[in-house]
Amino acid sequence: MTKERITVVEIAHAAGVSKSTVSLVLQGSSLVNEVTRAKVSAVIRELGYVYNRGAANLRQSNSKSKIIGIVVNDLTNSFFAELAVGVDDVVQSAGYVQFLSNTGESVDRQREVIASMREHGISGLIVSPARGTEPADLKPLVASGIPVVVVVRNIQGAKVSSLMSDNHAGASAAVEHLVALGHRRIAFLGGFPDTAVFAERLVGYQTALKSADIAFDASLVISSAPSRAGGVDAIDRAVRLGDRPTAALCFNDAVAFGVCDGLRANRLEPGADFGVIGFDDVIEAKTAVPALTTVSVDPQGMGRRAAQLLLKQINSGNADPEALVGSVRLVVRESSGPARRDVEKRTA
Amino acid sequence: MTKERITVVEIAHAAGVSKSTVSLVLQGSSLVNEVTRAKVSAVIRELGYVYNRGAANLRQSNSKSKIIGIVVNDLTNSFFAELAVGVDDVVQSAGYVQFLSNTGESVDRQREVIASMREHGISGLIVSPARGTEPADLKPLVASGIPVVVVVRNIQGAKVSSLMSDNHAGASAAVEHLVALGHRRIAFLGGFPDTAVFAERLVGYQTALKSADIAFDASLVISSAPSRAGGVDAIDRAVRLGDRPTAALCFNDAVAFGVCDGLRANRLEPGADFGVIGFDDVIEAKTAVPALTTVSVDPQGMGRRAAQLLLKQINSGNADPEALVGSVRLVVRESSGPARRDVEKRTA
Structure with a gap:
């Protein structure tokens, strides 16, 4: 040495x-x-x-040594761990070290960690903002000329680069798939309604229902924490509805796994008795039983792309922000299953 | 402001x-x-x-602002995300910001991130070392007088504080529980054999078998990556054994979840047809179906305790390292089930 x-x-x-x-x-x-x-x-x-x-x-x-900061809103959701691994993959090759902080959805904590990262001279920041983040929260960074890439959730009015997923198209594709399998009572389960991601996915869900001439039923939209426990909670409420759903688009994969757990606790087999679709395509989606049908965002790929966008901004010294929307695709596995006639009868 | x-x-x-x-x-x-x-x-x-x-x-x-560094070996295992949340909980109250880096089991990357953290003036470091870490890898920090707490995996000969789990007692308690349920063919599934944690848990498994007068059978020890995918792989090999096991102690919860997935893929129901016990007690263990019987390490609690130990070292200016072993307890849920007579017959 x-x-x-x-x-x-x-x-x-x-x-x-x-x-x-x-x-x-x-x-x-x-x-x-x-x-x-x-x-x-x-x-x-x-x-x-x-x-x-x-x-x-x-x-x-x-x-x-040069540092890239990454700030996520919920480290216990494996989506963000995978996103961070993707970012690290790219920044490491470029000779950077990545420092990650978790805000746990606290805007106050987010201010603290961003201030600390700025003090320590980060070259750039990738942030999946906490709920309620405002453009002012990124101002100290932007004013210092430090490039920022916002991922997952947009911050309206923030003059920084962003990389979002095509939430509308993804949610529509998922619902179209359920409709094609014969489902008519399709729930939208999980997620916090006050986030832009929730709104975009919900509109995608509604658009697909409309195209299939299925009337929107607000009682089928059941929000919850975007976590496995939230999914258990949401499906528990869904199966108690008088005219209960036969399938669901879930806010994300974590919710979808919880929905599968909750279905089994209610003696319903995901895939066979109830169609389940997630959103994200975390590693576990493929190996789960039943394997999860999901809208693939490819978290590691999104992390790599966000890192490339950030490095481009850092290297060009160009402050003009770019807004990218990553395409998504429906990956059909086992959990969406066909709509079974007996289930439809039971719930009709 | x-x-x-x-x-x-x-x-x-x-x-x-x-x-x-x-x-x-x-x-x-x-x-x-x-x-x-x-x-x-x-x-x-x-x-x-x-x-x-x-x-x-x-x-x-x-x-x-004052920084605590935390370096983990596998961010995609939710154990480490929960550990980091526990650390953050304590250091945040103490006015610190936590910067996390993931090494993905690379000793080289670990050297880089630790060097970078040292350059940026961390007040202390909590590290779950990558496989193959040697005392020399922590020497630059120790020489600078920066307190270090090693967690999860010990580094023999490193003159730093450590917080381990009682792996031996935990593994023994799990196997005793399976024996009490009537199991005699008990596998040890998953994990890398070249880690101290694996060795400690394996010895605990062997001790309990010996106490129950069950001969140790090396073919029942099937190692794999300590991940969900590794668990699927390990159980696939286990069910193909001539005299196949009726239950397993898994290296960690991630492996145990994969074992449950793999059992279902082989048309065996975890809990009912095959007893499964994990190690860690991640959040998901409680809500999974069947709920996972596991040796509770309480990752967030371990993170909080590691942070308290580190802050104590920082505040005392006392370089004398402490070695703590956290107690563990077996949490019996549904996945360990009773040994079913028909399964025993089939495998005897």
Whole structure:
């Protein structure tokens, strides 16, 4: 570990690529394909590039390793853990260290952690804002010229880049799928109604119902915490309805897993007796039994894309914000099942 | 937000407690009971103590907000997300901001993030070390006099404080419970065999088998990644054994959930057809169907305790490390079920 700072030339030589390719990787550029990026990143790690830079920094104590901040609103939801892993994947290759803080939906705590990250000289911030966040909450960062990318939930009026999912299209596709399976009583379960994401998904749900000539029934919209426990709670209320639903679009995968748990507690088998669709496509969606039909947002992919957008802003020194909407796709697995005639009869 | 720095006297007045109680809360002392701590913390947040301190720091730009670093080896395992939430709960009350980094089991990445945290002047570090971590990896921190608390996995020979779980006692209690239910073919599923935690839990499993006069059968120990997918994989191999097991102690809850998924994929109902016990007691263990019998480590509680130990080290300026072992308890829910005679017959 007494080796001096590794140069870009050495990395390029060891990886068998050009100097400019190494530079692009270090900048997190999306121009480099995944295979090359992985190869160069492996060489960078092998040669201890970042570690030795840390040692070099100790000698010239003014320069410090570069940090990307990431602030999430609910670390206990695996969506955010996966998002953070995706961000880390990209920023690590670009020579950054990622520091994550959790706000647990507290706007006050969010102000504190953002202030602390600013003091510690973050190069940029990725934030999934707490409920009730206002543009003013990001102002100190924006005023300092620190690039910000807002993900998952938008902040209306904040002059920063954003990466959202196409919530409307995703929710519509999910409901169309349930309608095609023969369902007519379709619930919308879980989520906090005061968030933009909830509103967008609900409108998508309503649009698809309308296209299928199914009247909207407000009693089928049952909100709850966007968590597994919230899902158990929502389905418990749904099965107690007089004219009960035969399927549900859930606010997210966490809610959908809770709905599956709650169905079983009510002696109904998800997939067979009741159609369940989630939203996110967390890792667990694939291995769950039944495997979860869900609108894939691909949290790790979203994290990688957010990181690329942020690095682009950092490297260009360009303050013009970009608003991106990530496409989503319905992944049909087992939990949406067909609408069974006996269930329809029971509930008609 | 133009208010000057809030004083301890003002906080004490608003919370109706003494000045010294406020100081104890700010130091994260365990001498203050939970109710008082919560009340004082609420007042601190309400008065914007930390936030204004941030503003004050901007004027005197040398002092920065105080940071606690937390480094985990697998953020996608909800155990670590819950642990981090527990740490945050305590350090937040003490006026610290928590920065988290994920190593994804990479010792190289761990060196980088720890170096970066040191450069950025963390007050202390809580680390669940990546596989293969050596005492030398923590040396730069220890040499700088920065307190470190190692959690979950010990690092032999590192002269730092540690907080482990009583893995031996927990695994023994779980196996004793399965034996009492009539199981004789009990598997140990999941986990990486090269970790100290695996070794401790395996020895606990063996001790309980011995007490019950059940011969140890190495074919019933099936290791895998300590994840949900790893659990699916492990049970798939277990059910293919000639003399197959009727129950299993799983390395952790993530593995246990995967085992439940994999059992259903093999048309076996966890709890009814096969006894399953996890280790950790993550939030989901309670709401899962069947609810998971597990050895409760209480991840949030462990996080809080680790934070209190770290704050004590920071505040005392005392470098003498402490080694704590947290007690665990078996929480019996539905997944361990009774050993069914027909299952025993089928496998005998």
